[in-house]
Amino acid sequence: MFRKPKAKKKLGFRATSIFEYLHIDTTFLPTLASGVQKIAMVKDNFSKAPLHFIRVDASQNINSNFIKQLLQQTFDKYKLYDRSHAIQIVSDGGSENKGEVLQWVDSIKAPPCVKKITAKTDLFPQSNSMIEGSFHLFKHNFLKGELLYDADTCDKKLNEFTEHCLHRYFGELHGLTPQQILDGEMPDKHKFKLQIQNAKTERLQTNKTFNGCTLPNC
Numbered sequence: 174m175f176r177k178p179k180a181k182k183k184l185g186f187r188a189t190s191i192f193e194y195l196h197i198d199t200t201f202l203p204t205l206a207s208g209v210q211k212i213a214m215v216k217d218n219f220s221k222a223p224l225h226f227i228r229v230d231a232s233q234n235i236n237s238n239f240i241k242q243l244l245q246q247t248f249d250k251y252k253l254y255d256r257s258h259a260i261q262i263v264s265d266g267g268s269e270n271k272g273e274v275l276q277w278v279d280s281i282k283a284p285p286c287v288k289k290i291t292a293k294t295d296l297f298p299q300s301n302s303m304i305e306g307s308f309h310l311f312k313h314n315f316l317k318g319e320l321l322y323d324a325d326t327c328d329k330k331l332n333e334f335t336e337h338c339l340h341r342y343f344g345e346l347h348g349l350t351p352q353q354i355l356d357g358e359m360p361d362k363h364k365f366k367l368q369i370q371n372a373k374t375e376r377l378q379t380n381k382t383f384n385g386c387t388l389p390n391c
Contacts, residue, residue: 186299194218196304197264207324213240215247216304221343222351223335225250237272254283262289265301
């Protein structure tokens with residue numbers, strides 16, 4: 174019976190080096206005692222590492238200063254002002270990603286050229302799904318629908334989630350974790366090539382001698 178071949182899975186956008194593209198996004202999380210909390214996070218495209226997050230009470234008068242603080246803390250934490258290559262900050266087109274955020278980007282006088290770009294535009298046709306997927310993972314897989322008690326519990330869970338993500342293994346990283354990439358290691362797609370070849374040879378030899386088979390081409 175004829176079966177229509179499955180379409181190849183489209184590969185998402187991949188940076189060529191660490192801190193080349195930083196994704197930022199926000200989400201809301203309800204708590205039992207502290208009301209709704211607003212969370213913003215920065216994620217590195219190349220290493221898939223969640224770099225930093227910031228949380229505030231959603232009832233506060235929140236503007237773009239919220240995102241500016243997140244980026245400032247991230248740049249300080251990872252010494253990004255000392256980077257020599259360009260840094261692209263990718264976000265959706267929300268109002269919280271404009272105003273003071275754009276003013277802060279324009280004020281940077283450090284060596285790297287820092288640009289703020291918006292997803293699904295001519296400058297960046299791809300979506301911001303990399304970090305959107307992280308929020309989905311946090312809410313549905315990590316918390317499993319659990320309603321957190323208060324803001325402190327929210328911070329604790331976010332820190333646990335960050336550590337969890339930093340030590341996960343991703344196929345695109347070829348046996349490395351995001352933390353190892355942050356520590357300076359580079360993915361090598363040929364890293365396990367020799368082990369795979371040896372395993373294939375051993376498996377063929379085992380199959381030939383299976384169940385007492387003695388024929389040379391068995």
